[in-house]
Amino acid sequence: MHASASASATRTRRAFLRTVFGGAALAGTAAALAPVLRARRPRQTLGPAPLTEETYRGRHISVDPVAAVVHIDGRPLHVMRRADGSYLSAVNHFQSYGTPLELARAAVDELGTTQLALATPHHG
Template identity: 80%
Template sequence: MSAVPAAPPTRRAVLRTAFTAAVLAGTAAALAPVLRARRPRQTLTPAPLSEETYRGRHIAVDRAGIRIDGRPLHVMRRADGSYLSGVNHFQSFGTPLELARAAVDELGTVQLASASAPHHG
């Protein structure tokens, strides 16, 4: 028994193989973002809520902002990374908690205005 030698691939067979490989590579590239989007995303654990009582006032700091006795404190972030507020806008602080404590010092026994209170000038 002698083996029959295989015939060399025809030009058509070579082109078909190359075309199929190109189509598959293009399809894979086009579908990659869709397939990545379907993967479950890893979510970061939210930063723990920082709460404390300072001079009899309840301070809560989280990603949403700062609240003193449940009322929001308007906070601004400076270009250098420090924080300032409308209560004490002449001094900046390194952390939101330091800012909140300084605001409590400045407020004394006065409550922050509620967010819906109109401003009269």
């Protein structure tokens, strides 16, 4: 009878452990952890930010605000990002602007009817 009592105790422990670590407990744990796990996932983005394009004073301006790439009439304008987050360009490197679009408009104002020079490859 001693073996039978031991087998009964083993089944009871198994049933207990199955209950604690089994389906119902796992479902409750998963439900409790779901918000934490969801918050750790990288956020979905809708894709790259669209280019900003406009005509300003008769000139076509195209700006990629994420990459800070500016084109005026299809020609690239060299843009530099400053440590404070503002932007400056080769057209006027003494004044900085809050956004690449503001910088592009100021470059058009400075250029007047002059075209930007085509960029030549730099060999170093």
